[in-house]
Amino acid sequence: MRAFEATQIFFDEAAERLKIDPAMREALLMPDREIQVQVSIEMDDGKLANFIGFRVQHDNARGPMKGGLRFHPQVDLDEVRALACLMTWKTAVVNLPYGGAKGGIGVDPSRLSQPELQRLTRSLADAIHDVVGPDTDIPAPDMGTDFQIMSWFRNQWEKYHGFNPAVITGKPVEEYGARGREEATGRGVGTLTLKLTRRLGLKPDKAKTAIQGFGNVGTHAAKFLNEAEFPIIAVSDITGTYYKSTGLNIPEIMRHKMKHPKGLLEGYNECEVLPVDALLTLPDAAVLIPAAVGGIITEENVDEIHAKVIVEAANGPIVPAADKILNQREVHILPDILANAGGVTVSYFEWVQNRQHYRWSLDRVRQELDHTMNEAFETVWETSNQHEVSLRTAAYMIGIARVHRATELAGLTG
Known part of the structure; x- marks a missing residue:
């Protein structure tokens, strides 16, 4: 399935619930x-x-x-x-x-x-x-x-x-860059993972977590969750899955990555090294965070996914058919359009600072980021419960409704 086709499926489900006219749907979906x-x-x-x-x-x-x-x-x-x-x-x-x-x-x-x-x-x-x-x-x-x-x-x-x-x-x-921009997406992922697991009654020390992809987003998410006492039992990059059932030493593995000439996990031997794809299907991972590329959870491997919570740090890591199956199994999925929005949020803060010719402190950036992400999560959670829909559909409903309203206010009706 092509990437835009998958996006359209999620869009249509939310637009149907919002009862948006077909012509307006087309206008909202079509690129300018x-x-x-x-x-x-x-x-x-x-x-x-x-x-x-x-x-x-x-x-x-x-x-x-x-x-x-x-x-x-x-x-x-x-x-x-x-x-x-x-x-x-x-x-x-x-x-x-x-x-x-x-x-x-x-x-x-x-x-x-x-x-x-x-x-x-x-x-x-x-x-x-x-x-x-x-x-x-x-x-x-x-x-x-x-x-x-x-x-x-x-x-x-x-x-x-x-x-x-x-x-x-x-x-x-x-x-003129913003302090905290590099960590922003990973920090947002970590913040909302903590918030979601708390809502589900899953204590951090019981929430064994696997992070697929250990680039910028994955490393900062791991750092945040490790400090919040989540056991990070597996991380992966192109060289393999690095696994330890009791939890990896995240500061140590990050130091290893920084010293590696190509910034890889290759050569880290203080744990078990498994094939790259093994991370997705670990039986003891309660929380799965795909933080690499899109389309990695499909109809072919969805039945092997054991995690009860999936946080989409990457864009589009779950194809629509697999998403439907996971929802039927009552797996809680925090969608990409919310989970990884920390990066664009701090980009907005950077843009604001540039327009004002005034620089914020790192503490202010983090406080504003946490406030923005938490407020968005609460709105999505409430919408999900109110309409009895998945968190993904709730997030799309909120986003589409806001864009629809702005489009109507500008004079395009439908």
Whole structure:
């Protein structure tokens, strides 16, 4: 199933409950604009290399569009379209004055040198600079990109438009970035995992947790949950699943990752090392946190999932057919449009600080993040109980209703 098709299934279920007119549904789901550009650069060996870049701007009814720039081999128009759509509902669920967008290039950044990566980023900025900006569409880091790439993009954009750091978020702290932005998505995942398990009567020390993906989001989620006394029994990356039934030493494993030349878990031997896919099906994991790529829980492996709580730190990790089966089994799923919204929330704080020319303290960023995420969770939880629907459907209902209302107020009725 294509990514946008999966997003549409979740959308339709919520829109049906909201009794939204079919024509309005189509208007809400259809992207405002889709852009495909050729990005050509000179490689270090002097040869020309050609890549395809995308930017999908989904909706701006509630404010400027917001969404990451992704550098990954699997980036294509369908994926970017789906992620832009998700960003619209995500920003609405946590009540940020934004719409949704997404962009990226189909490339493996690990195969490029730093100079090649910089040329690629600047070439992309050249191609899309006139359709992004602080009042229209604000990019941010995503899979395969980081604060350095945001800095290059901003610098190139400003060559056309002049100084304005609010054009992009996720920048280095030294260049108008927000304190706490790097940890934000993982911290939000950790905060809401703690809140959900408490609501379900599951004490932290009994909530054995497995985290699939140990990149930026996975490491910060693990750090937060470890400090909250959750036993993290397994983490994984491309080198395998690292498992210990009584709980891993998270500070030690994070130090190992930092010392590894490629930032991997490879070589860590203070635990049992299992195949990569083993993490999803561990029989003693009460909480499962997919924090890597989408579409990893499918009809083929859903029957092997034992966790009773799943927190979607990644975008779209559960396909609709598997989601239906898990709901029938009364597995509690915290959906991606709420669970991983911490990143865009602190990106909003960064944008606000840039517009005000005033910097917040780390404590204030964390307090505002926790407040925003907790308030959104309470609204989703209440809606779920009131309408007797899953947390995913409740989150979509809230997001879609807010965008629908803004669209009507702007004069488009249906």
